[in-house]
Amino acid sequence: MPHLKFGKKPPTRKPPARKSEKPQAVASGRLILFNKPYDVLSQFTDREHGRATLADFIKVPDVYVAGRLDRDSEGLLVLTDDGRLISRIADPKHKQPKTYWAQVEGIPTDEALESLRRGVTLNDGPTLPAGARLIDGPPGLWPRDPPIRYRASIPTSWVELTLREGRNRQVRRMTAAVGLPTLRLIRHAVGDWTLDGLEPGRWREIPFKSPAGS
Numbered sequence: 001m002p003h004l005k006f007g008k009k010p011p012t013r014k015p016p017a018r019k020s021e022k023p024q025a026v027a028s029g030r031l032i033l034f035n036k037p038y039d040v041l042s043q044f045t046d047r048e049h050g051r052a053t054l055a056d057f058i059k060v061p062d063v064y065v066a067g068r069l070d071r072d073s074e075g076l077l078v079l080t081d082d083g084r085l086i087s088r089i090a091d092p093k094h095k096q097p098k099t100y101w102a103q104v105e106g107i108p109t110d111e112a113l114e115s116l117r118r119g120v121t122l123n124d125g126p127t128l129p130a131g132a133r134l135i136d137g138p139p140g141l142w143p144r145d146p147p148i149r150y151r152a153s154i155p156t157s158w159v160e161l162t163l164r165e166g167r168n169r170q171v172r173r174m175t176a177a178v179g180l181p182t183l184r185l186i187r188h189a190v191g192d193w194t195l196d197g198l199e200p201g202r203w204r205e206i207p208f209k210s211p212a213g214s
Contacts, residue, residue, distance in 0.1 A: 029082035031208035075187035131162030
């Protein structure tokens, strides 16, 4: 039987190695939701006048307010140690939605609500279109201390406004522009965060991951 010669087996080509994808780095930050009471400043110190501040309620170091509320406003404050999140909430260019409940003097007409939705002209220019609707009294609403001043001859009502900008005392100026002075103002939501389940003066910390470079 003839001896058969076989050629060398060609070398097996290995598939190119895949580059391992590095997982996106995430940084753990602190995120606190606080229901600010009336007559409390949205800051931690008030050395000159000794008024109530966040330090009277929150004993957490190195967190800062992302989007302040006026002293005479109530409701949701977001505090964090993440600078990117502060910018995203506080900087108007990001158009982070914020929802407010305004108790106003009078009953809004359909025309007044439509004006708020389209945008009204204030002394610093026209406002962006906003969400605006008449609502019943907010569920689970706590009494304000001190209470608002009622005028027996004029009814009050509640308007829910959702804004994507943040000017000085904007909600109050918008409702006044359509003949509805604001008597009480509560911020209910910032983006997807709400004050649901938070009593005035109470806060809770929620899990938070901030993507690097966001």
